[in-house]
Amino acid sequence: PVGTTFGDEITFNANTVVFNSRGMINSITGGYVYLQNNKNNTYAVGALGTGVILMRTWSGATWE
Numbered sequence: 001p002v003g004t005t006f007g008d009e010i011t012f013n014a015n016t017v018v019f020n021s022r023g024m025i026n027s028i029t030g031g032y033v034y035l036q037n038n039k040n041n042t043y044a045v046g047a048l049g050t051g052v053i054l055m056r057t058w059s060g061a062t063w064e
Contacts, residue, residue, distance in 0.1 A: 010032075010033050010034075011033075012031030012033075013027055019047075019051060023051040025048075025049060027049055028049045030048040031046055032044045032045065032046035041058075042058035043055060044056040044058075
């Protein structure tokens with residue numbers, strides 16, 4: 001989930017995500033990619049195992 005400890009900016013297994021023809025990913029847990037721009041706005045873009053795409057933004061204290 002967003003905010004868990006990880007070793008780099010990608011939490012997908014082997015830093016890879018693949019969507020199948022049904023729009024689902026080949027991972028039970030899903031994962032996130034963390035992005036930050038030059039204004040220090042931080043985002044987490046992720047996918048659940050069902051293929052649902054999520055986007056969260058860091059408020060400075062919590063993920064929204």
